Amino acid sequence: MNPSFSSYLINDVFDDPGVYVDIRWSKRALLFDLGHNDGLGPTRLLRAGEIFVSHTHMDHFIGFDAVLRVALGRGKTLKLFGPPGLIENVYGKLRGYTWNLVDGYPLTIEVREFHESEMHQIKFRASDGFQPSEQAAFPASPTSSPLFTVLEDPMFTVKAVTLNHRIPSFAYSLEEHFHINVNKQKLHEAGLRVGVWLNNVKQYIRQGKPDDFRFTVALYDEHRREDHEFVLGEVKERFLTISRGQKIAYAVDARYDEENEAKVVALAQGADIFYCESPYLDCDAEKARDRYHLTARQAGLMARKAQVRDLVVFHFSPRYTGQGEALEREAMEAFQGE
Numbered sequence: 266m267n268p269s270f271s272s273y274l275i276n277d278v279f280d281d282p283g284v285y286v287d288i289r290w291s292k293r294a295l296l297f298d299l300g301h302n303d304g305l306g307p308t309r310l311l312r313a314g315e316i317f318v319s320h321t322h323m324d325h326f327i328g329f330d331a332v333l334r335v336a337l338g339r340g341k342t343l344k345l346f347g348p349p350g351l352i353e354n355v356y357g358k359l360r361g362y363t364w365n366l367v368d369g370y371p372l373t374i375e376v377r378e379f380h381e382s383e384m385h386q387i388k389f390r391a392s393d394g395f396q397p398s399e400q401a402a403f404p405a406s407p408t409s410s411p412l413f414t415v416l417e418d419p420m421f422t423v424k425a426v427t428l429n430h431r432i433p434s435f436a437y438s439l440e441e442h443f444h445i446n447v448n449k450q451k452l453h454e455a456g457l458r459v460g461v462w463l464n465n466v467k468q469y470i471r472q473g474k475p476d477d478f479r480f481t482v483a484l485y486d487e488h489r490r491e492d493h494e495f496v497l498g499e500v501k502e503r504f505l506t507i508s509r510g511q512k513i514a515y516a517v518d519a520r521y522d523e524e525n526e527a528k529v530v531a532l533a534q535g536a537d538i539f540y541c542e543s544p545y546l547d548c549d550a551e552k553a554r555d556r557y558h559l560t561a562r563q564a565g566l567m568a569r570k571a572q573v574r575d576l577v578v579f580h581f582s583p584r585y586t587g588q589g590e591a592l593e594r595e596a597m598e599a600f601q602g603e
């Protein structure tokens with residue numbers, strides 16, 4: 266099975282937090298948080314067209330400039346999602362520079378800010394010096410769950426919950442709707458080749474096309490073009506395995522209390538990988554609470570309750586420099602229930 270998402274921490278566990286998610290075979294990537302991120306390099310930064318910000322404390326937002334810089338001058342839309350205040354903070358960043366020579370640039374920055382009962386949206390275009398435009402507000406769809414949808418894509422859904430960090434801090438989950446695996450052996454046996462046409466097939470399935478949907482594919486063999494007609498249901502049955510999709514959860518900067526815990530556990534439920542902050546050791550739990558942060562043990566306990574497959578802890582406080590292993594161990598012991 267080849268997973269669709271390949272995810273990893275952007276920095277070392279003691280450096281700025283953030284997770285990069287590469288969506289395989291699509292040239293797309295998602296970014297969770299905007300801490301220092303120069304290490305990703307321009308290619309990967311440019312690929313990240315959708316960015317989910319937990320909150321705008323400096324260690325989660327200073328990397329905005331690096332993304333802006335690589336995106337400037339390239340024809341793309343950059344989408345940012347996050348808590349109340351994000352629009353103002355993005356605007357503030359943009360106002361920190363002079364934009365008299367970018368009117369030919371095609372970059373648009375779209376920001377979506379999620380309030381309790383409304384979603385605010387705004388666009389900043391390079392072509393008009395990043396002045397705010399197309400400001401709009403949409404009512405949030407009512408839900409009894411603390412989870413709300415931030416982005417609905419044909420391939421996946423990104424949800425969030427608002428955690429208490431003395432300011433709202435968003436934790437996110439990324440869920441692939443289902444996973445499509447191609448059986449190359451069977452394809453080969455039928456004399457067919459792997460190619461772009463399979464990406465189209467995946468797209469038809471994600472768009473919900475019916476099994477009797479017919480499509481033609483031009484397949485090339487020894488410079489000869491041959492048109493094959495396929496029926497979607499048949500392709501599915503012969504060459505594809507459709508299984509449960511991947512789930513990734515990301516939670517940072519939150520106090521350990523009953524409400525936050527319930528929200529994180531609901532969000533991360535059954536995740537394949539749960540990225541959770543663990544800045545403090547549990548012997549400093551009081552300090553962690555004062556600073557509205559988690560301890561390693563608390564991260565492990567939540568991961569256990571959420572029944573995740575794998576826990577990755579990070580965002581370690583510099584006070585424990587040289588004790589990274591102790592933080593890791595404490596989290597894993599709580600997670601595994603030892």
Ligand SMILES: [Zn+2]
Nearest residue numbers: 320322430518
């Ligand atoms: Zn913070």
Ligand SMILES: [Zn+2]
Nearest residue numbers: 322324325518
């Ligand atoms: Zn932080």
